[in-house]
Amino acid sequence: MSSPTSTAPPFRVSEFMGPYLVEMCVALVLYGITTAQTYVYMLNYKTDVITLKTTVAAVWIIETIHTVFLFRQVWFCAIMGFGDYNAIGSIEWSIIVSFPR
Template sequence: MNTPSPRSTGPSTPYFAGSSPYTSYPNNMVLPGGFGATLIGGLVSTMLYGITTFQSYVYYTHCSEDASTIKFLAAAIWILDTIHASFMCHMLYYYLVKLTHLLLVTDMLNYCTLTSLEYIVWSLPASVLVNLLLITVVQSFFAHKIYYLCRLQVKWLVTAPIILSILVHFGFEMAMIVSMHSYQSSHLHWHTNLSL
């Protein structure tokens, strides 16, 4: 049985680069190797969403004596995590299934590869925004609890750096979301040319 070498780049044999940052598919379609890490991150995020769903169920069945604001906060966290997981799934589907299928069936492979992968699908910045809101709510809740658990003399000494860290993180993430939006707006013509 004649087995093709891994370096064979003929039209019928895909070339899978082991040490290259790119993964090559049939018809010389090239996707950046970072999509594997994105897929793994999305799968881990979805697994953690399942754990959050289970914890929410356990909380509502066993902790009925908690205040209504805490129950509302737990529901809001679960809803934000649900939205984040659905946006992540949409983003992964767009880049790894829909776009890959488009690149495999189109005739303009060399042109489409770069321009299609540079387009930021709407669910990516939306997922970052929802995740930012989720993180800010959770960290603010913990800062509030730490404030009330500390001694009177050190309350602000302990919680001020935490609050400052939350605000700095919020600012950097918002700047990243705005830069994603401005990048997407300046490169929108690529998306309309591909008719996705």
């Protein structure tokens, strides 16, 4: 009877996912700060010009999209690719879009 073959990854999964999860936590804290600042700004500065309000809203929307892409990458690596070392070691399109050159 043959045993199932298991190929070890060329890296330790904790060395890859550990720092990524720390980065994710830092990004979420910064996203929360950005959201709070945007909310306070929109409540307190109703008389500002529309271009400034649009810029603030655009920064918040871009940060929201960035956070969604980070969550998608963590979901892909930790949930969808659980046990698949090739999936953990690959970079998905959401991260490529999130960090342009």
